[in-house]
Amino acid sequence: MALNCDYNWHGSGRQVFFDAATYETIHANYPISxxxxxxxxxxxxxxxxxxxxxxxxxxxxxxxxxxxxxxxxxxxxxxxxxxxxxxxxxxxxxxxxxxxxxxxxxxxxxxxxxxxxxxxxxxxxxxxxxxxxxxxxxxxxx
Incomplete structure (x- = not known):
């Protein structure tokens, strides 16, 4: 698994960690999850x-x-x-x-x-x- 991080995921302004191979979201920094x-x-x-x-x-x-x-x-x-x-x-x-x-x-x-x-x-x-x-x-x- 290649873990990546995006600090403006899909223009949301939120930090998200995801698997670069499957695009599965591993963790998202949102107020509610x-x-x-x-x-x-x-x-x-x-x-x-x-x-x-x-x-x-x-x-x-x-x-x-x-x-x-x-x-x-x-x-x-x-x-x-x-x-x-x-x-x-x-x-x-x-x-x-x-x-x-x-x-x-x-x-x-x-x-x-x-x-x-x-x-x-x-x-x-x-x-x-x-x-x-x-x-x-x-x-x-x-």
Whole structure:
């Protein structure tokens, strides 16, 4: 990893450290930031005796496998697994409809996404949606 630093990242006036090969942001000096590498307890509701609370809530609709951390994966990975069934499937990580972040105030969102299976047959058009949205509803990309 070649770590670089930019003192005016994308004209923001903020200092940012990033991987020059992957362009992944490693650290950004902003007044507010949130990041999750999906290590440890991050998807568990509570860890007994440790007074921990997960930042994420989940929605699972018509999934054959539940949302969870991928075991023994270096650097942390969360699995939101859909399958090739011909039905509407929803796998969502959310903050309980708390709209704490605003794209109108310079919000930067980064994610690495990999698809291993998407339905290729059936009666419906396949939609894969990720990113930032308002309160969760059942209509993709709204």
């Amino acid at each position: 949130f990041s999750d590498d999906f290590l440890g307890y991050s998807l568990q509701k509570y860890v007994a005796g440790e007074n921990t609370t997960a930042p994420w809530r989940t929605v699972e609709t018509s999934l054959n496998t539940g949302i969870g951390l991928k075991a023994d994966e270096i650097n942390g990975v969360v699995n939101l697994i859909v399958d090739s069934d011909d039905n509407a499937e929803v796998a969502v990580l959310h903050w309980g409809d708390q709209e704490s972040l605003s794209i109108e105030r310079g919000l930067i969102f980064e994610a690495r996404v990999a698809f291993s299976v998407l339905p290729t047959t059936g009666t419906e058009t396949v939609q894969a949606v990720w990113g930032l949205a308002g309160a969760h509803n059942t209509t993709p990309d709204s």
